[in-house]
Amino acid sequence: MPHQAHPYVILLRAIGPATHRLMGMAQWREAAEAAGFMAPETVLNTGNMVADFAGDATATRQAMRVVLRGFGLGENVAPIVRRPALLETLIAADPIAAAAKDRPAETAVFFFASDKLDFAWLGDHDGPEKTHVVSDHLIVDFTRDVAKSSRLIRLIDKHCGLNTARSWSSMRKVAAKARDRATRQNTNAASGDE
Structure with missing residues (x-):
């Protein structure tokens, strides 16, 4: 039975000018989507993402590690995953x-x-x-x-x-993005767009 998708906030450790040369935020969104993250959205330019993923926090973290290693980023660039709540x-x-x-x-x-x-x-x-x-x-x-x-x-x-x-x-900006996303999803679900 497939896992239900849940919203997650993904915060990257050790993001800065050096890592931006290897992975811009648009590239990160594209690679995350290809790895199964649904409609990923980034906030600011400091390694913050809000996305849905079909799995628990451990599976989400593991999938994001694979995405990051695909850009050649080292183990010091690590994802920390939280639920928006x-x-x-x-x-x-x-x-x-x-x-x-x-x-x-x-x-x-x-x-x-x-x-x-x-x-x-x-x-x-x-x-x-x-x-x-x-x-x-x-x-x-x-x-x-x-x-x-x-x-x-x-x-x-x-x-x-x-x-x-x-x-x-x-x-607070990351939390606001997650809140706005949830509102949009609820509105779409209520109107039958999903």
Whole structure:
């Protein structure tokens, strides 16, 4: 029996100018569609995609790894997969509202590949960054230029493993794309277009 298609948000780790030379966003959408991702849409230019896929999160991640390797991208360019409802949970929690509004470049949400995380180490972190854990995701108000927080970023990598971060404003844009997509799909289904 075939798997039902579900909407997913795919966030790529380690996307930047070097990877753009190997894989532009239009190329990524085309290759994803050829691999079974339905109507993939990218958001911004930083490796964010919303698409449906017939499989669970593990199968989705594996299929996207194959797509990425097809462009010659190394293992450091890794997909982290979430369901759109998770992003809505993070937005509803909104633990850094003032910072995200006033200093969006100094805020971030960290998405982790592992689902077995222990954030106890945060108890020893003495700032100046302000951290919040919401649904096993780390939300950080860096309070200053992110480049000055290399110690915290090293600790996140050490204790939490493979991860990718998005600014709060970027995460909200990805969530909005997923929300708009769901609305369009529901409208089409209601009108019998699908």
